[in-house]
Amino acid sequence: MSILESREAGGAPSPRSFAIAHQRPKNSFLGCSRITDYEVLGKLGEGTFGEVHRARSKKTGALVALKKIIMHNEKDGFPITALREIKLLKLLSHKNILRLEDMAVEHPVRSSDKRKRPIMYMVTPYMDHDLSGLLDNPSVHFTEPQIKCYMLQLLEGLKYLHENHILHRDMKAANLLINNKGILQIADFGLARHYEGEVPKPGRGGGEGRRDYTSLVVTRWYRPPELLMHLKRYTTAIDMWGVGCVFGEMLTGKPILAGDSDLHQLEIIFDLCGTPTDENMPGWRSLPGAETLQPRPRPGNLAQRFREYGSGAVSLLRELLKLDWRSRVNAIDALQHPYFRTAPYPAKPSDLPSFEESHELDRRKFHDRRAALPPAPKGGTVGRGPHDGPNASFGNDSFSGRNGVNGSRYPRNSRGPEERLPAWHRDRGLPPRPPPPADSDHGDGYRDSRGGRPRGGGGVRQDVDTYIPSYDRDAPPRRDDRPRRRDDRDDRRPDWDRRRDYDDHGRNSRTRSRSRSPIRDRDRERDRDRERDRDVYRR
Numbered sequence: 302m303s304i305l306e307s308r309e310a311g312g313a314p315s316p317r318s319f320a321i322a323h324q325r326p327k328n329s330f331l332g333c334s335r336i337t338d339y340e341v342l343g344k345l346g347e348g349t350f351g352e353v354h355r356a357r358s359k360k361t362g363a364l365v366a367l368k369k370i371i372m373h374n375e376k377d378g379f380p381i382t383a384l385r386e387i388k389l390l391k392l393l394s395h396k397n398i399l400r401l402e403d404m405a406v407e408h409p410v411r412s413s414d415k416r417k418r419p420i421m422y423m424v425t426p427y428m429d430h431d432l433s434g435l436l437d438n439p440s441v442h443f444t445e446p447q448i449k450c451y452m453l454q455l456l457e458g459l460k461y462l463h464e465n466h467i468l469h470r471d472m473k474a475a476n477l478l479i480n481n482k483g484i485l486q487i488a489d490f491g492l493a494r495h496y497e498g499e500v501p502k503p504g505r506g507g508g509e510g511r512r513d514y515t516s517l518v519v520t521r522w523y524r525p526p527e528l529l530m531h532l533k534r535y536t537t538a539i540d541m542w543g544v545g546c547v548f549g550e551m552l553t554g555k556p557i558l559a560g561d562s563d564l565h566q567l568e569i570i571f572d573l574c575g576t577p578t579d580e581n582m583p584g585w586r587s588l589p590g591a592e593t594l595q596p597r598p599r600p601g602n603l604a605q606r607f608r609e610y611g612s613g614a615v616s617l618l619r620e621l622l623k624l625d626w627r628s629r630v631n632a633i634d635a636l637q638h639p640y641f642r643t644a645p646y647p648a649k650p651s652d653l654p655s656f657e658e659s660h661e662l663d664r665r666k667f668h669d670r671r672a673a674l675p676p677a678p679k680g681g682t683v684g685r686g687p688h689d690g691p692n693a694s695f696g697n698d699s700f701s702g703r704n705g706v707n708g709s710r711y712p713r714n715s716r717g718p719e720e721r722l723p724a725w726h727r728d729r730g731l732p733p734r735p736p737p738p739a740d741s742d743h744g745d746g747y748r749d750s751r752g753g754r755p756r757g758g759g760g761v762r763q764d765v766d767t768y769i770p771s772y773d774r775d776a777p778p779r780r781d782d783r784p785r786r787r788d789d790r791d792d793r794r795p796d797w798d799r800r801r802d803y804d805d806h807g808r809n810s811r812t813r814s815r816s817r818s819p820i821r822d823r824d825r826e827r828d829r830d831r832e833r834d835r836d837v838y839r840r
């Protein structure tokens with residue numbers, strides 16, 4: 302049955318008919334192997350919902366990634382988020398979407414083992430890098446053909462998702478995996494869900510949403526203005542805003558909108574894209590989160606800030622970072638943007654250079670290495686790709702940027718000492734604030750530290766952080782604003798580095814009003830975990 306035939310009266314396929322239409326060939330998913338079928342080689346990453354390890358299949362010899370599914374509370378059973386991710390990934394089949402190949406189970410070894418339940422792992426092909434890790438690697442500098450190549454793949458992957466009524470809802474650099482064959486794949490479907498609105502059509506932007514979902518999705522730095530203002534009837538355009546942020550991050554090498562709070566996030570969005578008006582964001586005033594906003598009028602500095610990357614890049618960024626979600630470019634149209642049809646042309650994946658493995662967890666390694674570097678000369682040659690030689694065709698027409706030293710228009714290593722640090726470590730005041738304890742969770746999952754409803758009908762408030770998963774209050778800032786569990790300790794770090802975290806904690810904790818107690822912390826943590834799994838992700 303084709304997806305068209307499976308549509309319901311409203312135009313959107315039901316999750317069930319979508320599943321039937323998308324069943325992958327049976328032999329493309331193994332099913333349930335034992336963890337002993339894999340040789341575990343080391344930790345790659347850790348997120349809210351699991352740890353990710355590199356491993357080798359003993360049967361095929363292939364390198365894989367094992368994502369351990371953490372049971373935050375065993376009594377609640379298998380986490381709904383993991384179930385969603387597995388269900389969706391089992392159906393999807395596209396070259397730019399990470400493929401779920403198998404599930405592996407690890408049974409408790411001894412009867413004396415405290416842990417009674419088995420641990421489940423999702424098995425996906427091993428990817429050499431995630432984009433966040435790659436951008437933190439000081440020896441890697443993206444060329445324009447390379448950026449275009451990754452962008453095309455990202456847009457192809459998203460086009461496939463959106464055409465098939467799936468919202469990713471956590472678009473960010475750390476969730477884009479890249480291998481040394483130059484292939485980019487979208488990963489982490491923990492927040493993804495079936496979308497009931499109309500799919501994007503050429504020239505029709507993100508369209509109108511058909512039903513409400515929780516606005517508490519997407520990592521803050523990549524979260525679009527309509528979600529920050531609590532639009533619930535959102536569309537596939539929320540993922541396109543994230544693509545804009547990732548594009549800017551590839552150009553500049555660092556996250557472009559690193560807000561410290563939801564309010565600050567909106568402020569820096571307005572600095573970049575201009576203050577919302579009835580023209581550039583029709584209806585913004587009636588969004589629940591806009592009621593109390595009084596933004597200072599400004600025109601936006603996007604063109605100025607990205608001038609050096611050329612008019613083509615600026616034009617595409619403008620389309621992706623439109624305040625108005627209805628007219629924000631969709632993936633179909635973004636793929637046709639002149640930026641991709643102008644020299645220097647997109648590289649082929651197979652032409653891209655290979656790099657040292659770079660995962661999000663390697664950021665400390667890269668940070669230490671980067672910090673040790675003396676100021677590098679302009680036009681350095683480290684890590685330059687095949688398109689980056691003296692004959693590279695940068696900047697040779699009106700849609701390109703200016704030529705830089707040695708034929709590269711990207712300012713290599715030209716950042717000041719502060720700018721050389723990864724964004725998560727730069728001194729930009731307080732790191733993204735942890736949320737208040739989940740004392741209360743109102744109808745829409747909006748949390749208020751004092752257990753009351755947000756004032757003014759839900760305006761964006763500085764003291765409320767609406768990022769859903771539980772931050773660890775003690776954790777150091779992470780490059781991409783990722784949440785961190787309390788027991789997550791980077792065990793690959795030397796002692797002195799861990800102590801630095803402790804010091805950070807000491808400093809940050811003095812700025813908090815509540816006194817801390819380990820028991821209360823543990824209870825809060827447990828409550829947060831419960832609430833997160835129970836309430837928020839069902840929406």
Ligand SMILES: Nc1ncnc2c1ncn2[C@@H]1O[C@H](COP(=O)(O)OP(=O)(O)OP(=O)(O)O)[C@@H](O)[C@H]1O
Nearest residue numbers: 346348349350351353366427428431475489660661
């Ligand atoms: N197939 C893979 N190959 C290589 N590395 C991977 C793979 N899958 C995940 N990783 C690494 O693990 C990290 C975390 O993976 P993922 O985002 O799926 O976990 P998560 O627990 O959902 O994280 P988050 O907190 O971002 O929601 C990625 O950023 C990446 O560095």
